[in-house]
Amino acid sequence: MTKSHSLHRLAHSFCFIAPMLLGTAAMAETNPSYEEVERAVETIIQIEGDTDYGEYLSGECVACHAPAGTAKDSPIPSIAGWRREDLIRAMVEYRTGYRENPVMTTAMATKGDEEIASLAAWYSEQGQ
């Protein structure tokens, strides 16, 4: 399965794939409809991310996702070079509680649309 294919599946059949990729992922108790995720993704994708800001904010991510990406079999996925939309979608899924890992949920609780757009802009430009 190609990466973008698997990410696409991840977004839509989350329950099936997520536990493999995310280890501790579990559905949030109050399961928001996927509409809410879609709406936020649509809004954020319109925002031109500030890559400098994204790079600065990514300082928090690399403590777990590693500067140049994690190992293949790592429970923490590499995120460098993901498609912008996939990055935005993943972050929004955590922020809405659609997808849940306490570390990611807490990290995204403090990220506004601007921050998500900037992180996605930066990470999508990184080599893998």
Added chain:
Amino acid sequence: MAKLTRRQFTLLGATALANVALPSFSFAQNGEKPKVVIIGGGAGGGTIAHQLARDAGDALEITLIDQDEEYTTCFFSNLYIGGLRSFESITHNWDALTRLGVKKVTGTATGIDKTARTVQLADGSTHAYDMLVVAPGIDLIYDSVPGYTEADVEIAPHAWKAGPQTKLLKEKLDALKDGDQIVMVPPPNPYRCPPGPYERVSMMAHVLKEKGFTEAKIIILDPKPKFSKQGLFSEGWEKEYPGMIEWIGPDIHGGIKNVDAKAGTVETDFDTFQGALLNIVPAQKAGEIASAAGLTDDSGYCPIDAESMRSTMDENIFVIGDASIAGDMPKSGFSANSQAKVAANAILADLTDARKFPARYANTCWSLIATQNDVKVGAQYEPNDGKITSTASFISQTGEEPAIRAANYEESVAWYEAITKDIFGT
């Protein structure tokens, strides 16, 4: 001397500075690059050296001073004690950073001349800086535990700075026989790694259990009435090591009266406890160099500006990691790494044309109770009223599924690999 404003500096551009002499510029003169000196190459100092070298290696001269040739992480040192990691796997060096252009100096910083902007080393050499980062971690206040002295660390190790102490503690642990008792005295707040002493006890219990010991015991004589992740640890100990671990708080023991390392006793108001192994962790303060340089306040730690990690005592000095007073943030490797990034951003904004962004901090601490039983706590932070303040947080729940705890452990292993790459540039 007139200081160039940030705007003028930006207009000049950082690279131009390398070639153009600027007589009125207060940072770098005679065409030299601005000098950043970092004291301490651990979680905080290593990260900032890596960050600055990566982002502005051509525009800055970066010197990293550490007293040692290599660095053993305190994080995961409990896993070494538990027999789950090798000592080599938690020991790192600064070679990759030197390949990025960082100048590593092995020596002990003994003083800082804030007016001349120089750092003095024990060997008599001095190092000039435009910006200084102080990241020496902690020092131990041995006599905070009555009867305990620095000389006693060879008999009753603290192992709160990783290295020979960690090996010594493991040797002593591995030599115990069934029926022996361990007495641990954790430190009072604030100290590095709030859940650390309790993870340590868990890993010691793991070793005793693996050996099939049924009579060995671990007594914790805590100066604190409660401790980090207490509910999670208490539940975990009961499940994994029933009857082996006893935690005694100050309302029961009434205070530590005397430690006699040679006799292997800890005397409290309540009783005298005998241990075949004593693990005594005294109270802590910012690494000695911080107080020697007048960067600490009455608490023994260094006040900083929450927006930048800049010392409130001197605008050309930043303090990061355990030595700093970081508000709600615990003293952890993760916190030190996070603070390093905020400080790096502020330093680059001062010395190059980089933009300054609002300070944002994060921390997650994983603790291993037993193999495959790992709990975590974490938070986001930002400045509020001059103090680094928690804005969102989580903690593992009691009664969680074993699968979640096992996944936490896998996650912590991935975190260790990632953060050590981020600190040492490997």
